[in-house]
Amino acid sequence: MRKKIWPITRRWARFGPRTPSWMIHTPKAGVCLSTFVIVRKKGAILLGRPHAHRAWPEMGGFPLRHAAEIEKENSWLLPATHLLMEESPDHAARRIAHEWAGAKGTPKFVMVQSHLRPSGRWKSKLKWSRRLNHWDICFVYELQAHSNPKHNPWWNELRYFRPMDIAKLRLSRGHRDVLKAARVV
Numbered sequence: 001m002r003k004k005i006w007p008i009t010r011r012w013a014r015f016g017p018r019t020p021s022w023m024i025h026t027p028k029a030g031v032c033l034s035t036f037v038i039v040r041k042k043g044a045i046l047l048g049r050p051h052a053h054r055a056w057p058e059m060g061g062f063p064l065r066h067a068a069e070i071e072k073e074n075s076w077l078l079p080a081t082h083l084l085m086e087e088s089p090d091h092a093a094r095r096i097a098h099e100w101a102g103a104k105g106t107p108k109f110v111m112v113q114s115h116l117r118p119s120g121r122w123k124s125k126l127k128w129s130r131r132l133n134h135w136d137i138c139f140v141y142e143l144q145a146h147s148n149p150k151h152n153p154w155w156n157e158l159r160y161f162r163p164m165d166i167a168k169l170r171l172s173r174g175h176r177d178v179l180k181a182a183r184v185v
Contacts, residue, residue, distance in 0.1 A: 029132035029133055029134040029135075030134050030135075031134070031135045031136075031137065032082055032134070032135070032136045032137065033082060033083045033089075033137050033139075034061070034080055034081065034082050034083065034136060034137070034138050034139070035080060035081060035083060035089050035092035035093050035096060035138070035139045035140075035141065036078050036079070036080040036096075036138055036139070036140050036141070036175075036178050037078065037079045037080065037093050037096045037097050037101065037103075037107050037141045037142070037143055038078060038110070038140065038141070038142045038143070038178075038179070038182060038184060039079060039097065039101055039103050039142075039143045039145050039149070040142060040143070040144055040145065041144070041145040041146070041148075041160050042160075043162065043163070044160035044161055044162050044163075045078075045160065045161055045162075045163060045166060045179070045184060046078075046079065046101060046103070046145065046149065046158060046159070046160055047076040047077065047078060047158075047159060047160075047161055047166070047169070047171075048076065048077050048078075048079065048101070048155045048156075048157065048158045048159075049071070049074065049075070049076055049077075049155065049156040049157045050067045050070050050071050050077060050154060050155060050156065051067070051071060051153065051154055051155055051156045052064055052067045052068035052071050053067065053153050053154035055152075055153070055154040056154060059081065059099065059100055059154070060081055060100070060154065061081040061082030061083075062082070067154075070172050071156065073170060073172075074170060075170045075171060075172040076169050076170065076171050076172065076175070077171070077172050077175055078175050078178060078179070079096045079097065079100050079101035079103075080096060080175070080178075081095070081096055081100060083139075089109075089139035089141075090109070092139070093107040093109075093139070093141040094106065094107060097141075097143050100152075100154075101149050101158070102149035102150035102151070102152060102158070103143055103145045103149050104145070104146070104147065105143050105144065105145065105146075106143070107141035107142065107143040108141060108142055108143070109139070109140075109141055110140045110141055110142050110182060111140050111181070111182065112137065112138065112139055112140070113136075113137075113138040113140060113177070113178060113181045113182075114135065114136065114137050114138070115135075115136040115138065115174060115177050116133050116134070116135055116136075117133065117134055117136065117173070117174070118132075118133060118134070136174055138174070138178055140178060140181075140182055142182075163184050163185050166179065166184070166185045167185055
């Protein structure tokens, strides 16, 4: 008897060992599990302009070349990072707030967001394939700050912006989506 292969739209997303055909596993274009911390101070939101520093791959969760691209674009970011293997979103939020943004306090969970976005073209078996989608799953936290963050070498600048001023800024991929879904901008 042949095993039934379910269409991709009828399978469940699951990470783990490959099992029945009614489950789909990590998409070819990838899945990112990220934590974002919206740091507020008197209604303003903390954003940073990255500096291409060697800390980005280890602490920021993406390659140094991406930090360099964002720096060149003069884009701003929320304090955020990918989760480390087996790290909880709560732990990642504390790590981001304290180590990455230099803010004190305990971030409070706000929501989970999911964004599906086109990825670049992928090369497989020596030919270019069609554009695939990438799935971002974002754990969003908030933190009320009472002081300015300490400056770290991986940021060109860390600054608080009023929500109405954020609309005029260039934000890196996905960060505006997080702020919109959290009803900040």
